[in-house]
Amino acid sequence: MQPIQPARGTRDLLGEEQRRHAHVIETARRVAGLYGYDEWVTPIFEDTRVFSRSLGETSDVVSKEMYSFPDRGGDSITLRPEGTAAICRALVTNGLTQSLPQKAFYAGPMFRYERPQKGRYRQFHQVGAELIGAAEPLADAETIALGRDILRALGLENDVALELNTLGDAQSRADWRAALVGYFHEVADGLSEESRKRLERNPLRILDSKSPADQALVADAPLIEPFLSEPARVFWDQLRAALDGFGVSFRHNPRIVRGLDYYSHTAFEFVTEKLGAQGTVLAGGRYDGLVADMGGPQTPAIGWAAGVERLSMLLDHAPAAPSGIAVVPAGDAAEAMAAQVMQTLRAAGLRAEMAYRGNLKKRMERANRIGAPFAVIVGESEAVRGVVQLKNLADGTQDEVPIVGLAARIAGACSAR
């Protein structure tokens, strides 16, 4: 019989990989807490309209990458491809548009039907932060600072660089886009085949094309700055000043555009050179129209999402596996006593384990294998005297210690190490 494999683009997370993931998520959650964020947990699937309405009909995410299917009632359901739209939907459905601003942190699986690669899976995991109800550049700067601080807390500060751009407000963006389309039409003969298609569907995307031929033409493409409206220009200036205030350094990259339609003003990416084509590690921007798309009032918002898989791969060291105290009965008759001792240790907050079978030698081998710092050897002759053998597995020393106070003794020794 052939073993059944995990579905394409999905995988199991255990051991070291699981610890890396957990460390990324816990770090992000903790730092977001310092910034005043609460965690929101929204459903893993939603009414398809939550995404089709918000992401823009032209984006590939909607046109071919969503996991959508009809449920038994005939409604179209979609496994969430990203987090922001659902957060906005939750804001509206819970009436929180009446108590702004809201700061939402989230972590969990997302789903996109695409060709898997390293660091890109059909089920992948993101952490994200959304600040809803603040229109000031100060909010953008603080949100970006949060991302930077999480990366810093993960020890990745030197591996990533922040690239920043403005997309202007709706009018600025429309004017700039028209100019871009005009320019690229003029030089269309020199564009790559892909970019000629993009010119019809999603012209902004030509700007970050990887084709060298495109890059040469992009260099002379009109920049957005002349098209910025006065308010958009002021916003852009204030944002950069505010980032200085938060001590966040960045590089202006006029070619950054965001893939999803709902962004305006601020767009940013933390990128790394270390992951090949999957170099964007944390990215986001301002999306002032999205809450209204969800049926709420016009509400400004700024946020980002980060890929947990990609961050995990960048981590220098996986967090160490936890190790517990090995409780070892000397002989079957001591097992009950050993179980009691083990429960005492657990009650004192210590991780403790006992093998289910094997003689003393076998169980000592296992104690060594699980990386236990100490073995507590429970023998019949000692047990009647209320003592056990406490063996330090690092240096091989062994003491007879009373069961009363054993947990405190071990805890003290562990913290002293």
Next chain:
RNA sequence: GCGGACGUAGCUCAGCUGGUAGAGCGCCAGGUUGUGGUCUUGGAUGUCGCGGGUUCGAGCCCCGUCGUUCGCCCCA
């Protein structure tokens, strides 16, 4: 969705111009009846991803398929 590479033991891999499969690590058992690590002796690894084809004979060649991987598209 498009193009390239790769699938051999639990893991990392070797396997000659086609001749019935190997190493290291790990695992199991003994040397040690109440003491791990080091050492030592022995043992089991497996439909060579799967299906078809060529051949007297296929891990090796051909086709298909599934999976992984590197890029493209897109995107975190």
